[in-house]
Amino acid sequence: MNTGFGFEIKxxxxxxxxxxxxxxxxxxxxxxFAPVGTQAxxxxxxxxxxxxxxxxxVLANTYHLYxxxxxxxxxxxxxxxxxxxxxxxxxxxxxxFQVFSLSDSRKIDADGVTFKSHIDGSIHRITPEKSxxxxxxxxxxxxxxxxxxxxxxxxxANEIALDRTHTWVDRCLSAKTxxxxxxxxxxxxxxxxxxxxxxxxxxxxxxxxxxAIGGLxxxxxKPETLSMxxxxxxxxxxDKPRYLMGVGSPEDLVTGVQxxxxxxxxxLPTRLARHHAAITRTGRINIANARYASEQSPxxxxxxxxxxxxxSSAYLRHLVLAKEILGAxxxxxxxxxxxxxxxxxxxxxxxxGQFEKFAANFLDRWDKTx
RNA sequence: GUGCCUAUGGUGUAGCGGCAACACAGAUGACUGUGGAUCAUCUAUCACGGGUUCGAAUCCCGUUAGGCACC
Numbered sequence: 001m002n003t004g005f006g007f008e009i010k011x012x013x014x015x016x017x018x019x020x021x022x023x024x025x026x027x028x029x030x031x032x033f034a035p036v037g038t039q040a041x042x043x044x045x046x047x048x049x050x051x052x053x054x055x056x057x058v059l060a061n062t063y064h065l066y067x068x069x070x071x072x073x074x075x076x077x078x079x080x081x082x083x084x085x086x087x088x089x090x091x092x093x094x095x096x097f098q099v100f101s102l103s104d105s106r107k108i109d110a111d112g113v114t115f116k117s118h119i120d121g122s123i124h125r126i127t128p129e130k131s132x133x134x135x136x137x138x139x140x141x142x143x144x145x146x147x148x149x150x151x152x153x154x155x156x157a158n159e160i161a162l163d164r165t166h167t168w169v170d171r172c173l174s175a176k177t178x179x180x181x182x183x184x185x186x187x188x189x190x191x192x193x194x195x196x197x198x199x200x201x202x203x204x205x206x207x208x209x210x211x212a213i214g215g216l217x218x219x220x221x222k223p224e225t226l227s228m229x230x231x232x233x234x235x236x237x238x239d240k241p242r243y244l245m246g247v248g249s250p251e252d253l254v255t256g257v258q259x260x261x262x263x264x265x266x267x268l269p270t271r272l273a274r275h276h277a278a279i280t281r282t283g284r285i286n287i288a289n290a291r292y293a294s295e296q297s298p299x300x301x302x303x304x305x306x307x308x309x310x311x312s313s314a315y316l317r318h319l320v321l322a323k324e325i326l327g328a329x330x331x332x333x334x335x336x337x338x339x340x341x342x343x344x345x346x347x348x349x350x351x352x353g354q355f356e357k358f359a360a361n362f363l364d365r366w367d368k369t370x
Numbered sequence: 371g372u373g374c375c376u377a378u379g380g381u382g383u384a385g386c387g388g389c390a391a392c393a394c395a396g397a398u399g400a401c402u403g404u405g406g407a408u409c410a411u412c413u414a415u416c417a418c419g420g421g422u423u424c425g426a427a428u429c430c431c432g433u434u435a436g437g438c439a440c441c
Contacts, residue, residue: 038404059403097403118405144403186403217402246403267404274406290397321396328406 005182005209007241013355015233015260018347021210021241023089023141024180025081028056030241031257031350033248033343034091034265035336039064040074040084043270044328045336047086052306053336054344057089057142059265062134063098067117067124071137079139091142091265094131094172094186097149097214097246108148110164128171136178143176144212145169147186152220158190166202173206182209184243190215191224193231200235211236212243213261217252226255233260250279250342251366254359257346269335274328276320279335281342283367287331292317305337306330 007030009019021028034057035042035050042050042058050058060080065071077083080090099106099115106115112127126134131146146168150161169185176183185203189195203211213232216225229244236242241262248266256264269279276288278299287299298308299316307316307330319327342362349358 036404043404043406061404064404091403093403101403102405147403149403212403214403243403248402252402266402268402271401271404271406274404275401275408277401286399288397323406325406 004180007210007239009239011351011353013350013353014258016257016346016350016355017260017262018350019241019262021262023182025087025089025141026056028089029347030262031253031343031347032056032263033253033339034059034263036265036267036270037084037086038267039068040080042332042336043274044325044332047084049306049329049333050086050336051088053333053340055088055336055340057091057263057265058086059091059093060084060138060140061098062092062095062131062138062144063102063126065092065138066095066126066134067119071134075137075139079137081139089142090140092135092138092140092144093245094135094144094146095126096131096144096147096186099126100149108164110167112146113148128168129175132172132175132183136176136181139178140181142182142184142210145172145183145185147188147214149188149215149218150190152190152215152218152224154190155192155195158188158192158195158215162188162195162199166199169203169206184208184210184212186212186214186245187232188215189228191220191228193228196228196232197235200232204235204237207237208240210241210243210263212245214245216244217247226259229256229259229261236260248339250281250339251363253339253342254346254362257350257355258359269339270332273331273335276331278316278331279338281338281362282365287313287316288320289317299334300338303334303337304341305334307334307337 004022004024006022007019009017011018019030021030035055036059038061040060074080074083081087099113102118106113112125114125116123128146135143147165148161150158165188172183185206185208187199187203189199216228242260243263244256244261246266248264248268253264276286278285278287280300292313295313299313300308311330316330349355
């Protein structure tokens with residue numbers, strides 16, 4: 001059923017892996033970072049610019065696209081790849097997380113979730129079957145199981161959410177009809193080791209083409225995040241990709257890969273770009289700061305991106321203060337380039353057997369304030 | 371020249387005897403399965419000089435600078 005989604009590990013270094021994941025829209029070299037394109041667009045950049053950045057996988061959202069313009073319209077127009085003119089792989093999130101984080105009111109029961117649209121207040125219902133139906137209309141290469149993400153420190157709520165998430169992944173599998181889409185399950189369990197273990201073991205038995213780790217970086221401490229990652233990775237099958245959802249500062253990529261993560265996505269680089277912050281290899285800078293008013297050098301002298309090759313910090317600051325949209329575009333290009341090239345170097349260092357050295361060197365220079 | 375009005379942060383305005391408020395601008399920070407959204411913190415010895423009062427941005431006098439009217 002999942003032929004065409006093979007995962008081949010080329011090289012390991014400790015728990016870090018460098019591999020290749022096959023999809024109907026091409027191979028993905030892992031570990032990888034996926035830019036987020038919630039509404040069928042990575043905000044402020046064109047697909048051509050994403051290709052120039054060598055982005056492999058792009059993430060889009062079931063919740064948003066179902067509400068607007070509607071998954072059936074996208075299906076009529078030939079699916080998401082054609083609609084947004086992106087020929088490389090796409091992953092759609094299931095809508096579970098967004099219902100909890102964006103909708104002002106929602107009611108959850110064993111069967112699904114009823115919620116109010118954040119756009120016009122209209123009432124909608126998403127069940128595991130509905131989520132799969134929407135995601136089949138959208139037509140992404142990787143689709144996600146409908147899950148419930150609990151608050152990280154609430155044990156009893158996490159137990160209930162976990163049972164629902166497990167029942168729902170079974171229902172997602174039964175509802176799934178397309179063989180050209182890989183369904184990933186999502187591990188939940190907050191910061192509770194026994195729940196995380198139970199979730200990882202339950203999903204592993206389903207022999208899915210990939211496994212996501214959800215409910216992290218949602219308020220818990222960094223040490224808690226890392227210890228959950230270590231625990232979960234020890235229960236997951238080695239030969240399937242692991243996807244850490246919603247996580248992606250440069251430091252997170254390095255520490256995540258160290259703990260066996262193959263795929264990351266995160267709004268951080270694109271959101272920060274719209275909020276005046278540039279991500280560099282050593283930390284983060286706010287380009288709106290007065291100190292850059294007449295700074296002739298680029299954001300990062302050693303960066304090879306289009307923005308840094310051609311524009312001064314002073315110009316970027318001017319664009320940002322004048323609220324010109326080009327400012328968001330240029331900062332987005334820079335921030336994505338920082339993460340994507342970092343990931344390429346991580347991968348290469350794994351292939352070269354130098355990853356631990358690379359990671360130690362990176363973390364040594366990293367400014368913890370990001 | 372005479373008379374009358376006005377003067378409060380960078381800008382525009384409130385306050386009219388009792389801890390100087392609001393909007394925008396500015397500064398600094400936050401943002402991790404996306405709101406180009408938003409939030410937090412900071413930024414004024416009330417034109418100047420005197421006086422009245424326990425207490426003055428507020429009342430009185432003078433100076434300076436604008437505005438209006440008349441000659």
